[in-house]
Amino acid sequence: MSCRDYVYSEDYVEYILPCYGNLEKFQESYRPDCFQSIGGGLAVLFRKGNYEDEIPINGKIPQCYGLLDTSNIESTGVGQIRRQPYLGFRGNGVLVGVLDTGIDYTHPAFLNGDGTTRIAAIWDQTAQQQGVRDTSTIQVGDLELDPFTCVNDSSMPYFYGTEYTREQINEALRSDNPYDIVPQRDENGHGTAMTGIIAGNEIRRDNFSGVAPLATLVIVKLKQAKKNLQEYYGIREETPCFQETDIFFGIYYLLSKARKLNMPMVIYFGVGTNQGSHTGDSLLCNYLEYFSGIQGINFVTAAGNETNRGHHTYYSFEEGVSYKEIELRIAEGEQRFSFEIWVNSTNLFSLGIISPAGEFTGKIPMTANGTCYESNLVLERVKICTRYHIFGLYSSRQLIFVRFSNIVPGTWRLRIYNEGSPGSFHIWLPMHGFIEEDTRFLAPVPETVICDPGNGEAVLTIGAYNHNNLGIYLYSSRGYTANGQIKPDLVSAGVDITAPDIMGGYTSVTGTSVAAAHVAGMSAILWEWGIVEGFAPRLTGGDIKRLLIMGADRSGFSYPNRQSGYGIANIARAFDLMRKPLE
Numbered sequence: 001m002s003c004r005d006y007v008y009s010e011d012y013v014e015y016i017l018p019c020y021g022n023l024e025k026f027q028e029s030y031r032p033d034c035f036q037s038i039g040g041g042l043a044v045l046f047r048k049g050n051y052e053d054e055i056p057i058n059g060k061i062p063q064c065y066g067l068l069d070t071s072n073i074e075s076t077g078v079g080q081i082r083r084q085p086y087l088g089f090r091g092n093g094v095l096v097g098v099l100d101t102g103i104d105y106t107h108p109a110f111l112n113g114d115g116t117t118r119i120a121a122i123w124d125q126t127a128q129q130q131g132v133r134d135t136s137t138i139q140v141g142d143l144e145l146d147p148f149t150c151v152n153d154s155s156m157p158y159f160y161g162t163e164y165t166r167e168q169i170n171e172a173l174r175s176d177n178p179y180d181i182v183p184q185r186d187e188n189g190h191g192t193a194m195t196g197i198i199a200g201n202e203i204r205r206d207n208f209s210g211v212a213p214l215a216t217l218v219i220v221k222l223k224q225a226k227k228n229l230q231e232y233y234g235i236r237e238e239t240p241c242f243q244e245t246d247i248f249f250g251i252y253y254l255l256s257k258a259r260k261l262n263m264p265m266v267i268y269f270g271v272g273t274n275q276g277s278h279t280g281d282s283l284l285c286n287y288l289e290y291f292s293g294i295q296g297i298n299f300v301t302a303a304g305n306e307t308n309r310g311h312h313t314y315y316s317f318e319e320g321v322s323y324k325e326i327e328l329r330i331a332e333g334e335q336r337f338s339f340e341i342w343v344n345s346t347n348l349f350s351l352g353i354i355s356p357a358g359e360f361t362g363k364i365p366m367t368a369n370g371t372c373y374e375s376n377l378v379l380e381r382v383k384i385c386t387r388y389h390i391f392g393l394y395s396s397r398q399l400i401f402v403r404f405s406n407i408v409p410g411t412w413r414l415r416i417y418n419e420g421s422p423g424s425f426h427i428w429l430p431m432h433g434f435i436e437e438d439t440r441f442l443a444p445v446p447e448t449v450i451c452d453p454g455n456g457e458a459v460l461t462i463g464a465y466n467h468n469n470l471g472i473y474l475y476s477s478r479g480y481t482a483n484g485q486i487k488p489d490l491v492s493a494g495v496d497i498t499a500p501d502i503m504g505g506y507t508s509v510t511g512t513s514v515a516a517a518h519v520a521g522m523s524a525i526l527w528e529w530g531i532v533e534g535f536a537p538r539l540t541g542g543d544i545k546r547l548l549i550m551g552a553d554r555s556g557f558s559y560p561n562r563q564s565g566y567g568i569a570n571i572a573r574a575f576d577l578m579r580k581p582l583e
Contacts, residue, residue, distance in 0.1 A: 013050060119219060280483070331439040336407070473515075
């Protein structure tokens with residue numbers, strides 16, 4: 001078997017680890033069956049076994065990411081821009097990279113006037129064919145980074161799945177049976193809808209237009225997470241779920257494409273997770289920060305749809321209080337189930353669990369290196385695996401990871417112990433869609449529920465509002481981050497928005513992914529203005545973030561705030577701020 005076989009095999013699990021080029025030391029330390037670089041000093045290790053085995057030192061089990069959703073052009077200020085002849089930007093000369101469920105490449109929203117495609121390439125991770133290789137390096141400022149520093153397979157960086165080129169897609173479009181030539185399909189529809197909002201064609205007969213209808217598209221169709229990872233986290237098999245390693249590889253693919261084509265690119269995430277410390281120090285957030293210095297690259301993601309779901313709680317200990325009990329209601333239908341407790345304290349916290357029938361685990365002892373301590377509740381036949389992560393690769397905070405097998409419905413009590421100096425803790429349940437609707441805390445805290453990678457500083461994080469009545473979308477995730485950084489950055493239109501569907505027509509979509517898609521389109525317009533047209537040839541992703549924040553509409557409310565960050569994204573106001581340099 002080769003590395004590409006391990007990607008799909010359920011007999012192999014994957015970990016993310018640091019890797020700085022000493023191949024002998026890496027192999028001696030971890031003895032992998034295979035490993036692949038993802039750049040940024042990280043590698044993915046493949047090992048035969050399961051996630052119940054001991055975790056490698058400094059190793060991280062990939063997180064699971066889910067989809068963030070289930071008259072808008074005027075509300076964004078794009079209409080005003082198009083009506084001004086000296087500004088009529090539509091994303092020409094700019095790449096839009098999308099990590100999502102794929103795309104309906106036959107939809108009219110993605111075709112040129114002559115029937116050819118506006119897509120430069122599609123990497124379909126689900127297609128188990130020969131991967132492709134691109135040996136180009138990525139440049140950060142004056143530093144050229146070799147993507148093959150820690151590689152033992154010459155087919156990196158996208159060594160599995162299948163890439164379909166513009167030429168192949170055009171050949172398919174000319175055919176009576178296009179899917180015989182390019183079989184990539186978007187079975188879900190989320191990727192098609194979001195890509196259409198970002199950069200779908202202006203089709204007047206359908207009264208539809210994307211924000212940047214002349215941008216060039218590069219699509220990553222993420223493969224479904226392995227069953228072994230979904231089972232580890234307790235996520236039902238039929239739930240759309242994408243593992244972190246595939247997202248890392250997808251980002252690297254998009255960065256390589258931007259480098260090869262020598263075009264500015266906005267990278268859009270249609271996925272997110274409620275896992276992690278929510279401080280912006282996750283591996284993925286740090287990875288995006290590492291590459292955010294590349295000129296002509298920026299990242300846009302949705303805040304998530306976690307407000308009013310009951311998936312987060314928080315407690316700060318006062319002097320003399322030794323433990324706090326948190327009530328958690330488990331709904332009918334849950335079987336496997338997991339959650340994370342993140343501690344902010346100079347001393348260590350520990351955990352005890354009380355079942356609905358009153359069985360008590362006692363204070364669960366700590367184990368080294370995140371080893372699973374198994375508790376068995378006899379009356380309810382529930383198994384509980386508790387892992388204490390005292391230090392880790394990607395956070396300085398203590399993590400207590402808890403996983404149930406055969407969990408029973410009812411009210412469970414989590415007893416969190418603090419026997420030292422005062423401290424605080426957050427608990428996050430899995431994101432909406434990963435657990436039953438009625439599984440929730442009985443005393444939830446609706447703030448601090450931004451989904452990763454939206455907690456990262458390098459990312460433009462977007463919440464949703466209703467552009468018809470100016471109200472914040474009910475479920476739009478509220479900030480701030482767990483360490484007090486302002487998120488979301490902005491809000492945009494995200495309620496009842498028209499988007500292309502996978503039947504060749506259009507549908508209505510709602511959620512923060514929709515709002516983020518609008519801002520990704522605005523980013524493409526700013527890249528065209530700055531780099532393609534030469535008004536700001538050294539424009540960076542940080543500059544785009546600042547321009548959009550400065551131009552936000554803040555009339556009628558104080559800012560920044562937890563619901564809308566710095567205000568409503570409005571690209572016309574951003575250009576107004578720059579009017580003098582333009583005249």
